[in-house]
Structures are given as structure tokens and as C-alpha cells.
Amino acid sequence: MADLEDRQVVDPGIDESIAGLTPDRIERTINRVLTEETGARLQAYLQTCVHCGLCAEACQSYISRDKDPDYAPVAKVKDTLWEMVKRKGKVDGEFLHNAARIAYIDCGACRRCSMYCPFGIDISYMIMTVRRILNLLGVVPQYLQDTTNSHAATMNQMWVQQDDWIDTLMWQEEDARSELAGARIPLDREGAEIMYSVIGPEPKILAQLIANMAIIFKVAGADWTMPSTDGWDNSNMAMYSGDFETMGRVERLHWERASELRVKRVVMGECGHAYRGAVYDGPRWLGWTKPPIPMVHAVEYYYELISSGRIRIARKIEEPVTVQDPCNIVRGRGLHDKLRYVVNAICADFRDMDPRYEHNYCCQAGGGLINCGPPWKRSRMKSNRVKADQIRDTGAHTVITPCHNCHSGIEDIIGFYKLGCHVSFISELLVKTIEMPDA
Amino acid sequence: MVDCGSWDWTIGKRAISDLGRVHDEYDEVHEWAASPDGERVAAPVLAAPDTFAIVVNQERWDGEFEKAWHLAFTPDGRLTALVRIDDEWTLAVDGEPWDERWEFAWNPIFNRDGSVIALQIKDNMEYSVAVNGVPWQRRFHSSRGLAVSRDAGRVAAVVQVNPLAEADTVGFFEGTWSLAVDDVPWDATFINAYGPTVSDDGAAVAAEVRLGICEYTLAENAIPWEQRYGCVWEPSYRNGSGRLVAPVRIGGSWTLAENGVPIWGGRFMQLWNQRLSSDGRRIAAVAAAGFGRWTVVVDDRPWRTSFDDLVRPPVFSPDGARVAAGVRRGGRWSFAVDDRVWPETFDMVWDPVFSPGGGTVAAKIERDGKYAVAIDGRPWSPWYDQLWDPTYSPDGTRMLIRGVEGGRFVRHVVGVADRFQA
Numbered sequence: 001m002a003d004l005e006d007r008q009v010v011d012p013g014i015d016e017s018i019a020g021l022t023p024d025r026i027e028r029t030i031n032r033v034l035t036e037e038t039g040a041r042l043q044a045y046l047q048t049c050v051h052c053g054l055c056a057e058a059c060q061s062y063i064s065r066d067k068d069p070d071y072a073p074v075a076k077v078k079d080t081l082w083e084m085v086k087r088k089g090k091v092d093g094e095f096l097h098n099a100a101r102i103a104y105i106d107c108g109a110c111r112r113c114s115m116y117c118p119f120g121i122d123i124s125y126m127i128m129t130v131r132r133i134l135n136l137l138g139v140v141p142q143y144l145q146d147t148t149n150s151h152a153a154t155m156n157q158m159w160v161q162q163d164d165w166i167d168t169l170m171w172q173e174e175d176a177r178s179e180l181a182g183a184r185i186p187l188d189r190e191g192a193e194i195m196y197s198v199i200g201p202e203p204k205i206l207a208q209l210i211a212n213m214a215i216i217f218k219v220a221g222a223d224w225t226m227p228s229t230d231g232w233d234n235s236n237m238a239m240y241s242g243d244f245e246t247m248g249r250v251e252r253l254h255w256e257r258a259s260e261l262r263v264k265r266v267v268m269g270e271c272g273h274a275y276r277g278a279v280y281d282g283p284r285w286l287g288w289t290k291p292p293i294p295m296v297h298a299v300e301y302y303y304e305l306i307s308s309g310r311i312r313i314a315r316k317i318e319e320p321v322t323v324q325d326p327c328n329i330v331r332g333r334g335l336h337d338k339l340r341y342v343v344n345a346i347c348a349d350f351r352d353m354d355p356r357y358e359h360n361y362c363c364q365a366g367g368g369l370i371n372c373g374p375p376w377k378r379s380r381m382k383s384n385r386v387k388a389d390q391i392r393d394t395g396a397h398t399v400i401t402p403c404h405n406c407h408s409g410i411e412d413i414i415g416f417y418k419l420g421c422h423v424s425f426i427s428e429l430l431v432k433t434i435e436m437p438d439a
Numbered sequence: 440m441v442d443c444g445s446w447d448w449t450i451g452k453r454a455i456s457d458l459g460r461v462h463d464e465y466d467e468v469h470e471w472a473a474s475p476d477g478e479r480v481a482a483p484v485l486a487a488p489d490t491f492a493i494v495v496n497q498e499r500w501d502g503e504f505e506k507a508w509h510l511a512f513t514p515d516g517r518l519t520a521l522v523r524i525d526d527e528w529t530l531a532v533d534g535e536p537w538d539e540r541w542e543f544a545w546n547p548i549f550n551r552d553g554s555v556i557a558l559q560i561k562d563n564m565e566y567s568v569a570v571n572g573v574p575w576q577r578r579f580h581s582s583r584g585l586a587v588s589r590d591a592g593r594v595a596a597v598v599q600v601n602p603l604a605e606a607d608t609v610g611f612f613e614g615t616w617s618l619a620v621d622d623v624p625w626d627a628t629f630i631n632a633y634g635p636t637v638s639d640d641g642a643a644v645a646a647e648v649r650l651g652i653c654e655y656t657l658a659e660n661a662i663p664w665e666q667r668y669g670c671v672w673e674p675s676y677r678n679g680s681g682r683l684v685a686p687v688r689i690g691g692s693w694t695l696a697e698n699g700v701p702i703w704g705g706r707f708m709q710l711w712n713q714r715l716s717s718d719g720r721r722i723a724a725v726a727a728a729g730f731g732r733w734t735v736v737v738d739d740r741p742w743r744t745s746f747d748d749l750v751r752p753p754v755f756s757p758d759g760a761r762v763a764a765g766v767r768r769g770g771r772w773s774f775a776v777d778d779r780v781w782p783e784t785f786d787m788v789w790d791p792v793f794s795p796g797g798g799t800v801a802a803k804i805e806r807d808g809k810y811a812v813a814i815d816g817r818p819w820s821p822w823y824d825q826l827w828d829p830t831y832s833p834d835g836t837r838m839l840i841r842g843v844e845g846g847r848f849v850r851h852v853v854g855v856a857d858r859f860q861a
Contacts (some may be wrong), residue, residue, distance in 0.1 A: 013608060034689060114474050136653055138612075146606045151650070152631050153599075153616070154583065162563045162583060163543035170506060182467065187508060189470055191787065191805070229546065230511070230583065245653055245670045249633075252711070259749060287709035287727030292749040292767070 002070045006379045011372075013142030014100045018093040021137060026096065030089035033133045042129060044304050045121045046085065049074070055113035056124060060361040061383035063108055070097060071383070073113040073123045076102045080130045081328040100139050103130040106378050106383065108367030109240070110327040115358065124367075128242070135242030143373025145239040150200070152246045155198030155253055156233035166228050168203040169210065176214035180436060183218040183354035185210065188261065189225035195263040196226050197254065197278075199235035199271045199404055205405075209269065216302075217436055220310045224267070231257030236267050236277030240368030244285055251282025258293050265294040269302045272326035275333065297329050299402050302426060303338040303345075306345050314435035316348040321424075322396035323350070324410055325360035326403035334358070342426060343400055346433045351394040361387050365403070366408020367384050380409070381416040388417035399423045441514050441830075442552075446476045446839070448832045451561070452851040456480050456496045459846030468494075472510035473827045474518070475786070477850035479839040481518055493534070500534035507531075509545075509726075513553035521545065521558075529560060530572070537572035544569070548587055555592035559585055566837055568596050575622035580615070584646075591641025595620045597632045606788050612652070618661070620644050623663035624628035632658075634673025638681050645674045645683050645785050657685050664699035672711045686710040686724065693748040694722065695739075703739040712752040716759030723753040723762045735775065736764050740780040750775075754790055756797030762789040774816055776800055781816025788813075789828055795835040799855065803828055812840055820859055831855070 034042075039076075056062050056072035065071050070079075080099040084091060088227075088309060098211055109124040117123065132141060140148070150159045160168075169185045176183035185190065196217070202209050217224050226232060231253040238246035255278075260268050279291050305311045323343050329335045336357040343350050364384035369376070387410070391399055399414070401407040401423050411423050455478065458686040467485035474480070479496055486492040486499070491507040493500040495518060506523035513519060522531045527540035527812045531549055557570045563577035566603045568585065570592075584597035601615040606681075613829055614628035631649040638644075645659040655671045656664045666687075674685035677697075693710035695703040705805050709727035710856035716722075732745040743824040755762055772786035774791055776858050789803035803826050804813045810826035811818045823842035832841040832852075840851040853859055 016609075111756075138652055142606055142608055145608045146611075149608060150612045153581075153611075161561075161566075161581060162559065165546055166545055167543060182465075184469075186470065188776060243652070245655070248670070259751065262789065264787065284730075287733070289731035289747065 002098075002101070002106070003065065003093065003382065004378065006105070006382075007098075009101075009375050009379065011141050011375050013140050013145050013181065014097060017138045017140070018096050018100075018246050021093065021096070021139075023090070026091060026137065027089035029136045030084050030091070030133050032130065034085065034089070035138065036040045037132065038129060040127065040223060045126060046082065048119045049077075050119075052118065055117050058113040058116035060112070060386050061365060064181055064383050064385040071106060072173050073107070076107050077126050082096065082125050084130075084438055091170060096134065096137070096139055099132050101128055101139070102129050103134060104141050104372055105369065105379055106393065108327075108362050108364055108369045110362035111331055112327070112359075112362060114333070130296060131240070131242035132244065132338070135241070137322075141372040141376065143375075144241050144368050144371045147371045148241040148243050148246060151233075151238045151250050152243070155230040155250055157235045157237055158204040160200055160203050160233075162229065164352070165203055165232065168207050169226060169228075170209040172207050173214060173395055175208065176211040176218070179211070179431070180215050180218055181438070183211075183214045185214050186225045187228040190260075191262045192223050192225035193264045194222060194224040195258045195266045196224050196230055196236040196269070196387075196434060197258075197263050197266055198250070199274050200270040201235075201404055202269060209322070209382070209425060209427055212431045214436070215268065215431050216311065216427065218303070219437065220305050225261060225263065227257045227261060228274055229257070234274040234278045235271060237283060238272065238367055238370050239277045239281050240371070247277065247282060251278060252286055254278060254285070255256075255292050265296055266291075267296045270298045270402040270404065270407075270427065272328035273368075273405055275329040281331070295336060297333065297402075298426065299329060299335050299339050299342060300436075302342045304386040304432065306342060311430075311434040313345050313433050315433055317398070317429055317433060318348050320351055320395055321347045321398040321400055322347040322394040323400040324353070324363060324403070325357060325402070326406050326407045327362050327366060329403070330360065331358040333384060339402065346426075346429050347400075351396050353390045353394055361390060363387060363403075363406040363409035363413075365412070366403070366405040366419075370408050370412075377412065381412060383418070384409075384413055388413050388419060391421065392417075396420050402426050402427060440507055440602065441475045441796065442832050443830060443839075447478075448837050448839075448852055450837065450852050450854055452849055454847045455850050456494065456848045457846065458843060458848055461494055461497060462846075465494075467651065470510070470846070471509070471825065472512065472518070473841045473848065474512045474516055475514070476516060476829065477698075477827075477839055479512075479518065480841075481510055483510065483520070489746040491522075493531070494517075502531070502534065504531075509547070509553055511547065511549075513549045513556065514551060515553035517553065519547055519556065521547065528560075530556065532556070535602055537569075539572055539574060541569070541574070548585055550584070550587045550592045551589040555587055555594070556586060557587050557594045559596070566598070568594060568622075570594050573620070577619065577622055577624065579619065579624075584633065586635040586637050586644075588637035588641035589639045591637075591639070593621055593637050593641030593644070595635045595637050595644045595646075597635055597646065598624060600624050600628060607761065617645055618644060618658075625658075625661075627658065627661045631657070636676060638676040639678055642682075643681060643683070645676070646791065647671045647673060647685070657683060657696075659683055666696070666699045675713055677715055677722075678717060680719055684713060684715075684722060686713065693726070695722065703736075705736060705739050705741065707741075708737070709733075714753050714755060716755045717757060718759055721759045723755065725750045725752060727766070733766075733780075735762060735764055742775070744775060744778055744780050746775075751788075751790060754793065756793040757795055758797050761793065761797050761800075763793065765790060766803070772804075774800065774802060774813075776816075783813070783816055783818070785813075792829055794855070795833060797798045798835070801829045801831070801838065810842070812838070814855070820853075
């Protein structure tokens with residue numbers, strides 16, 4: 001039985017929405033998704049799974065919750081999608097309440113379980129199908145829905161107004177110039193080699209990260225630009241809430257802005273889910289097999305700059321550090337070696353987690369989990385005790401997290417489990433360690 | 440509309456400005472903007488610490504500004520710049536800032552002859568629009584998206600008319616967004632509104648609107664189409680007839696609808712960026728005929744050629760007979776014209792420009808960090824350090840090239856039929 005405390009969480013986005021549903025609407029919506037939006041892929045997964053349970057040991061929430069079988073990936077699918085299929089959509093509000101908790105909170109769609117499935121079944125896809133159904137029913141955790149609404153209204157994750165975006169870039173340009181003369185954030189520079197894109201929280205609450213990049217670009221002598229208009233945000237919580245129409249609209253705008261600016265490639269900031277949205281889920285929903293213009297994650301870009309000598313490291317961080325492998329750029333993209341190259345270049349005492357690389361555990365904040373907000377924070381923490389153990393075992397003072405969700409999620413874990421260390425983006429360390437032109 | 444008939448079309452090259460001297464004179468020179476006629480080139484410069492000026496042909500505007508950016512020439516040739524003075528923003532036109540200033544101002548747009556300049560403004564934490572320096576009286580909770588009719592100068596904006604508290608997901612779905620047209624908001628509200636467009640004569644205004652979680656349609660003059668769709672993209676008005684066309688998604692595939700009724704039999708995996716011929720009779724759009732097979736559809740007939748990366752919005756020849764687009768395949772850029780792909784590839788291409796008679800197609804291209812004009816797919820001009828889009832003379836016999844060579848901005852008029860004379 002799932003955690004009693006979790007089952008008692010009150011979330012208006014789930015509870016109040018379910019109260020307004022009719023059995024007919026529930027049935028029609030489930031069957032619509034199952035018949036019109038899924039096909040052979042889902043059938044193959046459903047009919048191939050032999051319920052062996054090997055996925056269980058792969059899941060950090062299962063391990064963290066003392067191997068409670070309800071938290072095994074196979075159980076999460078069984079208690080949601082399989083029942084919807086078996087009952088041909090005839091499920092009630094109580095079932096949906098449970099399904100919403102499982103699909104949005106207990107599973108972060110991190111895909112670690114798929115690596116351990118003997119058939120390679122993409123369990124995350126099935127959970128995302130559940131989220132799609134719930135989204136169409138209006139049953140979405142309130143805070144995640146609010147974030148999705150922000151995407152729909154403003155094309156960014158944090159309700160950033162158009163003037164605030166431009167103003168923030170100008171303010172960050174000033175900050176960067178105070179550190180390095182001549183640093184700029186060139187807006188709408190058509191024909192630049194690089195469009196740099198960030199996620200909504202950067203202008204809203206972590207603006208200094210943009211100034212950091214302005215400094216790094218200046219030191220590297222990069223030809224870059226940022227769009228002054230909508231399309232600058234590459235994040236996409238609509239992808240995780242199941243609102244694929246809004247997801248597609250956000251991604252289309254992002255790529256059209258890059259195309260209008262005639263850039264050769266897009267370098268994106270340190271975020272994992274945004275990479276997934278912009279490189280995989282978004283383009284495919286829109287009809288592309290790949291991003292229409294190459295996209296490079298910040299980790300790849302830092303690797304390129306350091307390995308080519310375009311930026312030089314003048315000093316190293318001495319305190320012990322470890323690194324979180326963000327699921328979407330390590331398991332999803334294989335950037336673990338480049339990540340370690342960068343970390344080793346700027347840190348003298350790097351200590352890996354165990355397990356690591358694509359086998360590393362998720363931060364339990366991605367997949368939209370952290371965006372489900374305060375009501376679910378305690379549940380999120382309980383589901384990632386194993387991450388706390390991993391970090392503690394390294395003895396690191398700093399956890400490097402080249403992903404916004406990892407950054408916030410691990411910050412929460414550090415506080416909850418009193419680990420006594422802190423988190424850092426790579427750019428924060430790079431600006432402290434690179435050789436400045438005037439130095 | 441840019442009236443290029445009065446420009447100097449004398450064949451020959453003139454050096455307009457020594458950009459190198461400007462770069463020598465100032466610590467920072469930002470992005471250059473060239474006038475359509477090639478007679479002026481301008482950029483914001485750092486005149487003193489935290490002080491910007493605008494340099495036009497090596498001469499400085501009189502004023503200095505705390506900030507200056509977004510230089511743009513109006514179709515009638517005036518230079519505009521967004522400038523900050525005493526911590527307030529406004530638009531400066533040919534060196535004269537508008538009298539009105541605001542907490543913020545951005546996104547200036549122009550009608551076809553440049554007589555109307557509209558921009559978005561924020562004042563006292565409220566949003567609105569200013570037209571030719573005069574703000575609308577009404578204020579809104581937010582404003583995103585601005586459109587102006589090409590001929591009549593009617594201005595429309597997507598605006599948030601009702602307040603929305605943080606995390607009020609119920610209120611959001613009750614609808615807080617609408618359109619405002621010439622200072623008057625529509626009565627109707629929607630969950631979301633996108634892509635406003637105004638008919639050329641200003642008689643009608645339309646936008647994409649969202650009516651439910653996954654329920655979209657088009658609204659024209661505040662009235663939604665009766666039909667509902669899984670998704671829609673931005674609409675366009677047909678010149679002449681005033682009919683509204685938009686891509687709509689029906690049952691998982693896309694087609695083109697006019698006034699609510701599908702007018703194309705073709706169904707596509709994706710369909711967007713429709714463009715209309717000048718007489719409004721022909722429609723070309725970008726489509727995905729299949730997964731990763733991007734092409735151009737002209738009047739419901741997809742090209743046989745397709746591209747795995749990207750197809751830029753199509754361009755009609757002035758007579759509407761031909762269609763061209765920038766295309767990207769296998770990581771290389773080229774052009775496709777009337778379903779034929781030109782063989783040469785480039786590092787980047789800009790949108791093609793048809794000659795007035797439609798016989799030739801010119802475009803800015805980039806290779807190895809240099810820029811040239813290509814005609815009918817082959818590099819034609821010398822390679823420049825910087826280049827703007829080429830312009831044909833009204834009779835199509837000559838071309839204006841605006842480029843930077845040897846640190847100088849040059850204006851070069853060349854005969855199209857001749858071999859290029861550098």
C-alpha cells in the first residue's frame with residue numbers, strides 16, 4: 001500500500017478537478033487517447049511485459065521506500081494504464097486520484113527502469129500516456145498546471161513578461177561588464193553562430209547565470225545572440241503535464257526564433273528536461289525526426305571550449321566535489337564523459353557517485369516532480385533517500401548539477417537529510433576558475 | 440511598402456561610410472542597420488561609460504541615451520531606435536525621441552508605408568500600446584503580440600483583460616485573454632489568444648484562440664469559428680477577398696481551413712507558415728508530408744522534393760506564378776524553387792527575393808564566414824564581410840547590394856543581366 005501520508009496530500013488540481021468529472025467523460029477521454037493517440041508501441045509494451053519485476057530495483061523511489069512493491073515501476077503501470085485498458089476506460093474518481101499521484105509524483109519519467117527491463121520497455125512512455133489522459137481530464141497537480149499555464153500564456157515557464165525579459169538581459173549585461181569589460185548580451189543579432197537559450201527560472205530567480213554565460217562567451221570570443229522576444233525559453237513543463245499542444249507551441253516558437261536569427265546552432269543552458277523537450281519530444285511531436293537546427297547542451301559547449309583551448313583554466317576548485325548525472329543528458333544523451341572532463345578540468349578533488357553515469361539515480365525532481373510544488377515536497381524527499389546516501393558517501397562539499405531540476409531537487413535533499421553540502425551549476429565554478437583576458 | 444522607384448539606380452559603387460573609423464573611435468559599436476536604399480548605415484555606440492549614442496554614416500545623433508538598441512528603418516526610410524532617457528523608454532525617430540516615455544517600450548512595428556509605428560509599452564506596472572507616440576488610454580494586465588494592418592494602420596494586440604492570481608488554475612481556464620483593437624478590447628475572453636492578424640484594409644482582425652484544455656479555433660472580430668480543432672496555427676487574410684485561412688488539426692493531421700471549412704484535401708503531419716500570393720488567389724505553406732519529410736505545399740499540391748531538417752516560409756514571385764524557399768537538408772542550406780532544388784549548398788541562406796518579373800531569384804548566402812548574393816542558386820556577387828538582402832530595381836534590370844568590404848559600407852548598383860562588375 002502506498003505511503004499513507006502521500007495518499008492524504010490535498011492538491012486542488014487533482015481533488016477538485018476529479019470532483020467535476022462524469023463517468024462518461026472519463027471513459028471517453030481514456031478511450032480517445034488509447035485509440036487515437038497510441039498504437040502499436042503501447043500494445044507492444046503492454047503485451048511484452050511479463051511482470052518479472054526486474055525494473056523494481058532500478059527505481060530510486062522503490063529502493064528509498066524500503067522496497068515497497070507499490071513503488072516498483074511495474075506496479076505503477078499496473079495500477080494505472082493497465083487497469084484503464086483492462087476496464088476499457090470505466091474507472092472512477094478514486095482510481096484517478098491514485099493514478100494522478102502515481103503518474104505525476106511517484107514516477108519522474110527518468111527512464112532508469114527501462115535500462116534494466118529485459119525487453120527494454122519504455123515504462124516512462126506508459127506513464128506519460130497516463131499523464132496525457134489526466135491532462136485531458138483536467139486532473140493535474142495545481143502547481144504543475146500553473147507552470148503549464150505560464151507556458152501557454154507567456155511561452156515561458158515563470159510568467160516572465162516580455163519587458164522583464166529584455167530588462168533582465170540588459171541588467172545582466174551590466175553585471176557581466178562589471179566583471180569583464182566589454183562583455184555583452186547581444187540581442188537579436190541575425191546571423192550569429194550561436195543562439196543561447198535558457199529556461200524561465202533564469203531571468204526570474206537565477207539571473208546571474210545569464211551574466212556568467214556572457215562572461216564565458218566573451219572570454220571564448222564567441223559569436224552569439226539571444227532573442228529579445230518569445231521563444232527564448234527552452235523549458236517545457238507542458239511536456240510533463242501532458243499538454244502536448246502547448247508543448248508543441250513552445251517548441252515550435254523556440255526553433256522558429258532560432259531559424260529567424262539564422263544561427264548555426266543553439267547552445268542551451270544547464271538544464272536537462274529542456275534538452276529532452278527541445279531535442280526529442282518537442283521536435284517529434286511537431287514532425288521532425290531531430291532538432292531542425294543543431295542544439296548543444298552547456299556541458300558539451302564547455303567541453304568544446306576547454307578541450308579546444310578557447311578558454312583556459314587558471315585555478316582549480318580545491319574542495320571535494322561530486323556530480324549529479326542529469327537523466328536527460330546522460331542517460332538520454334551520453335554526456336557523462338564530457339561532463340567529467342569539464343569537472344576534472346575545473347576541480348582538483350572530484351569524487352564520483354556510486355552508481356554513476358547512466359546508472360546514476362535520478363534527482364527525483366525532474367519529470368515535472370518539483371513543479372508539483374510544496375504539497376508534494378515531503379513525498380519527493382522520501383522517494384530519494386538513496387540519493388542522499390549517494391551524496392553522503394562521496395564526502396563532497398559541493399554537488400555539481402548541470403540541470404535546473406537536479407539543482408533544486410538536490411538542494412532540497414541536502415536540506416531534508418542535513419547533508420551539510422551545497423549545490424552549484426558548472427557556470428558558477430567556471431567564472432571563478434577561467435583565465436580572464438585582463439588577468 | 441518600400442518605394443524603391445525614387446532610389447539612385449545609377450550603376451556603380453559608392454562607399455557610404457567608413458565603419459572602421461567608427462570602430463576606432465568608440466570602444467563599442469553594436470549591431471549595424473542599413474537603410475533599404477543603402478544610403479545610410481547606423482549603429483548604437485558606447486559614447487562614454489553607460490552612455491550610448493547613435494551613429495549614422497559616421498555622424499552622431501544629437502542626443503545621448505542610457506541605453507539604445509533595436510535600430511530599424513521604417514518603410515519610408517526613417518531610422519528608429521528604442522532608447523532609455525532618465526530611466527524611461529521611448530522611441531527615437533531620426534534622432535528625435537517621442538515626447539511620451541514609459542517604464543518600458545519594446546517591439547516597434549510598422550505598416551506598409553511606414554506612416555504608422557506601433558509599439559508595446561508598460562507604465563505603472565500596466566501594459567498597453569502606443570501608436571505614433573500616443574499611448575492607448577486603456578491599460579491591461581499583460582500584453583503579448585502586436586499586429587498592424589498593412590494599409591489602414593489599424594493596430595491589434597493580444598492583451599490580458601482580467602487579473603489572475605498566482606496558481607489560480609481555475610481562473611486561468613475561465614479565460615483572461617482577449618484582443619484589443621485600436622484601444623478597444625473585444626468583449627469575448629479566451630483561455631489563450633495567439634497570432635493576431637489584421638486584414639490589409641483594417642476591416643477585420645483575427646487570432647488563434649483556445650476555448651478548452653485541448654480545444655482551439657480562430658476568432659474573427661471577437662467571434663470564434665463554429666468549428667473546434669485539436670490545434671490551430673496563426674491565420675492569414677487573403678488579399679482581395681478578405682477571407683481568413685489558417686492551418687487546423689483535425690483527427691491528428693493538419694490541413695488548411697478557410698472561414699472554418701477545410702479547403703485542402705491534403706492531410707499533413709504538420710502544416711504552418713502559409714503565405715499568400717499578392718492577389719490572394721494562391722497559397723503556399725510549409726508541411727511535413729511524413730515524419731521528417733518537410734516540403735512546400737502550393738494550392739494543396741505538395742512538392743515531390745522533401746527535406747529532413749527545415750523549410751523556411753515560402754516566398755511567392757510578384758505575379759504569384761512561382762514559389763521559392765530556403766531549405767536545409769543533411770545539415771546544409773540551399774534553395775528550392777518550384778519543386779526544384781538548386782545543387783549548391785551554403786552555410787546559411789536568407790529568404791529568396793524574386794525579380795519583379797519573377798524570372799530570377801536572388802538571395803543572401805553565407806559560406807566560410809563571408810557573404811554574397813546568389814542568383815538562381817549560384818554565387819553571383821563578390822564575397823562581403825557583411826551583407827543585407829538584395830533589392831531589384833522596379834524594372835528588374837538592376838540590383839542594389841548593400842555590403843561591407845574592407846571596413847567600408849558600400850552601396851553597389853549592378854546590372855543583373857551582365858557579368859558582375861566588382
